[in-house]
Amino acid sequence: MGRPPGLSVRLKLTLSYAGFLMLAGGLLLAVVWVFLLRYVPDGQFWIPGPHIPNRSDLQRAFAPRALQAMAFLLMFGLAGGWILAGRMLAPLTRITNATRKAATGSLSHRIQMEGGRDEFRELADAFDAMLEQLEAHVEEQKRFAANASHELRTPLAITQTLLEVARNDPHRDTGELVRILHAVNTRAIDLTEALLLLSRADQRTFAREEVDLSLLAEEATETLLPLAEKHGVTLETSGDVTPTLGSPALLLQMTTNLVHNAIVHNLPADGIVTVHTERRDDASVLRVENTGRRLAAELVPTLTEPFQRGTERARTDDHAGVGLGLAIVRSIVRAHEGTLDLAARPAGGLLVTVRLPRAPRAPSPSGAG
Incomplete structure (x- = not known):
């Protein structure tokens, strides 16, 4: 203007x-x-x-x-x-x-103002901090766009190859071709839906209401029980009522992603996944712990990056997802003003702890009529 x-x-x-x-x-x-x-x-x-x-x-x-x-x-x-x-x-x-x-x-330029702390120094420091966050966000978006392009290009390239094979060999078994195309198309759809969910969580455009994390944990474990049985994993849930404020759909997706990740990245047999909710004075806590192979300390912080699956085995697993599970969890937790902590278990596996703001206590009824 x-x-x-x-x-x-x-x-x-x-x-x-x-x-x-x-x-x-x-x-x-x-x-x-x-x-x-x-x-x-x-x-x-x-x-x-x-x-x-x-x-x-x-x-x-x-x-x-x-x-x-x-x-x-x-x-x-x-x-x-x-x-x-x-x-x-x-x-x-x-x-x-x-x-x-x-x-x-x-965005790489910094003011770095010298001298004592005054109003101009505080403004310059705040501006430098904003530039640092913007630069990190832009770099993250560039990496995400590059990874997303690669992941989306893979199923499209596979589909094109299969169609060319079918065109050059009209006598090929179409049943096998249709099965492979269906699996590839399903993976592309899952990836697209995951990207949309990640974008929605980053935008923070959702209504907030009181949600019980213990009920979400029960729903997620019941939904994924067949997958756990297929992998030979035992699901254990515990905890009391754990209220928080947020989107029920997004928080359920967060819990489901954590439990799904714990099942897929587990021991080949006799694995265990423990889901626990806890109500503390300062936060509502969801903890998901699983057995599995030992993880290097430098690998754990990268698991929340988009398309980081942690193991090469996960890339060929039919239930491994599209590499956005923990990235979506991180975005949902951020959107709810919470914190996400990942820690490698000494015996192998991963411990994920989500801390969300507690729902305010309902006012107690005053007076008896």
Whole structure:
């Protein structure tokens, strides 16, 4: 939106300094003037010299000197105000230059303002922190877009290859071809739905209501019980009522993803998945723990990155998902102002702890009617 040009802040401050100095000088001269009128006698008084002055002579001599003093104060105020305003606004100029660089896409620039902590230093530090977050977010989005493009291109390439084979070999068994195409198409649909869910969680556009995490844990384990039985995994749930505020659909998806991940990435046989909910003073906690192979410490933080499955085996597993399970969990937890902690178990496997804000206590009924 175009705006008409106005006075610069430096010029406004300069005029303010000069105006204040003129006001102070005018008040000082007014005090001197009042002093002359009140304490100098009206008649003639003796001062050593050839001429004996009176009050009128002093008044006539005072007026031009006062004007000269005011003119000097004006020039001094404008020059001094301009210099002082420039020094005071120098940090703001650095912040403005950094903002313009960021507007052109240069997010790696930092102000790094020196000196003690004042309003400009706090503004610069906050701006640097914002640039750091923006840069990390942009880099994350670039990696996500590249990974998503690769993952989406794979099923499309497979489909194209199968169709070319069918066209070149019309006598090929179509039943097997249809089965493979169905599996590839299902994977592409699952990936697309996961991407949409991830986008929805990042946008935080959902209504919040009270949700019991213990009920979500029971629903998720019941839904995934056939998968657990197929993998030879035992599901164990425990915990009391654990209320929080959020989207029931997103929180159920979060719980389901955690339990699904714990089942798939488990021991080949006799694995265990433990789902526990707990109500604490400061948070509502969901904990999902599973047995499995030992994980390297440097691998655990990367598991929440998109398309990081942790094992090569998971890429060929029919139930391994599309590599967005924990990434979706992280986005849902962030959208609910919670925290997500992943820790490798010493005996093997993973412990995932989700902490969400507790739902406020309902007001107790007052008075009996």
